[in-house]
Amino acid sequence: MHHQIQAQEMDLPYKEIPAYPSDYSSGNLVSRMIDGLGYRYYWATEGLTEKDLKYKPSEDGRTILETLEHIHVMSNNILLAPDAKPYEIPKNPPKYSYEELRALTLQNIKAATLKILGKSSQEMEGFKVVFKQGDRTSEFPYWNMINGMISDCIHHTGQIVLMRRASGNPQNPNVNVFLGKTRD
16 A cells, blocks of 8 residues: 555656746746645645644644645635636535545646646636635636635645644755755
């Protein structure tokens, strides 16, 4: 089983940040922000233990696992917004394992960035953040995605880095978010 997880980890996106786009168009800039999130998330969540997943900084704080679940929900929004499709919170949300949450979140992030890469500002006008609860639907411009879910996911990924350090399992010290590469 442990060997299978390692093999699966090889297939996950964002072990490195992808090469940067050819120009600074609107879609490329946002795509790069999301790629930065993907790289940070990959390494913040790499090699977490059962002890780490249960760690929480205070009585009323989230555990690392609950933080992973929260980021996963937001990654669904990030993925659906380029198509202006609603994210509907399931009545009975599935419970995923750490490995499943990590893989699904990284795959959502990668799929979202590919939808945004190369898009013009005019094309991005059609992107919408859409929430659906029962019969109620609310819609927001993509601006809210940038200062909302994308920034929030980066924020929470930083919390995971801090919590795992406090739990006794710090992130790989060779991670270089500036270069988007990790020394072996």
